[in-house]
Amino acid sequence: MDEGAAAERSRRRAKRVSMADVARLAGVSSQTVSRVSNGHPGVVAATRQQVLAAMRELGYRPNSAARALKRGEFRTIGVVLFTLSTTGNVRTLEAIASSAAHEGYATTLLPVAAPTHDEVRGAFTRLGELAVDAFIVIMEVHLLDAATVELPPGVQVAVADSNAGDRYSVVDTDQAGGSYAAVNHLLELGHRTVWHLAGPEESFAAQRRADTWRAALEDAGRPVPEMLRGDWSADSGYRAGLRLAEESGCTAVFAANDQMALGLLRALHEMGRAVPEEVSVVGFDDIAEAGSFMPPLTTVHQDFAEVGRMLVQGVLRQLRSESTEPGTTLVPTWLVERSSTAPPPGADRTDSAET
Amino acid sequence: MDEGAAAERSRRRAKRVSMADVARLAGVSSQTVSRVSNGHPGVVAATRQQVLAAMRELGYRPNSAARALKRGEFRTIGVVLFTLSTTGNVRTLEAIASSAAHEGYATTLLPVAAPTHDEVRGAFTRLGELAVDAFIVIMEVHLLDAATVELPPGVQVAVADSNAGDRYSVVDTDQAGGSYAAVNHLLELGHRTVWHLAGPEESFAAQRRADTWRAALEDAGRPVPEMLRGDWSADSGYRAGLRLAEESGCTAVFAANDQMALGLLRALHEMGRAVPEEVSVVGFDDIAEAGSFMPPLTTVHQDFAEVGRMLVQGVLRQLRSESTEPGTTLVPTWLVERSSTAPPPGADRTDSAET
């Protein structure tokens, strides 16, 4: 076992083909191999072919460690995230990975087990040792705060889902715009006011959506009902829905995400409150399934793909210009009207919300 | 604050702090710094403290490229996948990333833009240059086949969602077991037969589920209805549902995933076919929202976390022992009974399916 492992290790070591090997076989210098490998000009076609043939024969593949060491860059972007259980994170990650790939960068995942300060700090410590030129954090900023001191200097950062625009380059969807559109849509349908099922307290996005909901109501001079709170899950939406169904005055609900809206719909259905005839529901996210809810959900669409793209562009720009540009970039959101909203029961006019 | 940041920035690019710098400040040799950095024994406490202090002062972080070059390994696992739009892939990736992190490995994403042969080949070519010790492929194998020749030698591979067990180490959920359980559950409720809404033809998983569905019916001596086909999306489930609602003989449907089941539920609802009173529906995946469908969906649970864990264990074992062990490992699946299934209309006895 022991000598087996040792032998295998040496075999693997021996197996590794280097430029020198290719150069020897092709009868050229290793520098020429390097030139061919990197597509540099100044290599005559015949030589190039010879080198390429030798590469193929030996199965040469460049050693990226050596390459990175020499060049001083890894061509890799690290992504720090806490969970892949929310649509937004997944969609954003997907866009990051493909944008990065498009730019010739690899994407390395740095999962943080739990969103505690210790965990985040630990992650950043590990991150300091990671083969990464820049990284993108998809996480609440109040956790980032504590970890800031640990951030390895010399690595560019961009942040999603955060309000740290004063210190980092932040890209986020237009939470306020979307929330405002959602609430106003309901008011315009004639609802007297709108209830809100918020996301967890720790979430910046949840807070921003709730704040905007409140502001929109106050702007319109409407009463602000008590806010309910969920944890993004459909179950928490269901529980909130059971309670809302008892509120006879409740004719419109703005849920902070689609999953909770799903639970809400089920609770309302089970309690015999028809959607949208008796109660209107608006969600947030526009997940792929939203159009197949019962009824199809009116919700706020977020362009996560664009967020990912902009995040990558952001860090790469920083990387190239060597400048950090704090600031927040907002990606537009818009309301997608489906069938879960309608004028409130007893409303004769569908277009006026004048009191 | 500003000049601090600026200073740091210029210091960074000008020269990254190396072991030599730390060694100079601490008044020791760089080798001693290396020993401290790697926690090697044989460094007296006083010296260690001195080195650590110097590291802190200079903000030293090891250069992983140099380290990888020297050690001959990257401590990184690459994951090749086509899409993050399916629950299974996302859950699996998440588990891979956290298992890998737990083992001290980073996870690098290699997205494949489209599941075409060319794309996959290109991905593997890029992958050959990637700083990766091993990789995991989450993709249909028939695409892998064409790319096999391109697979960089000396890199360990494990595969999910595939039937390439003869050549690679494959980990998959027990598709057959789950499908069998789903069909039998419906038969035992008293349904005469079960319809099937399959996933896309290209999908190995879809094929396996369909095959098992057919086999289970044949085993029980039941008629095999015409199979419907969707593309995993809720929309395709909806379209199939519209058609099924017209089939008066249809009392039980086994959908190949939960998203399609969702669309199915909506179509049946809109067509006035009550679930589960008139039609029973079973899904596959047990996505987080399945319990909040209307009605809550009976479905087959897949333990993607376990799949990810085993994939990582698999490649790491291969890496350490340098042996490739083809073979398929199945992770158990089980039926989660919720409220979307019931005996067929007109059935008096709920336990017997005898004709």
Next chain:
DNA sequence: CAATGCGATGTTTACGTAAACATACCGCGT
């Protein structure tokens, strides 16, 4: 026809780390 210039290729070197080897020192036993 020789000088010149430039394109093609080779040689040297440095990147930061860590293994392997080398040395210096200390305490101990005889």
Next chain:
DNA sequence: ACGCGGTATGTTTACGTAAACATCGCATTG
């Protein structure tokens, strides 16, 4: 007192690549 064993630390070297510099040869030109 002397050497011996062992430990703490220093020195050398190699990992694979690519920039910088060096060289060679051929064609163009005065």
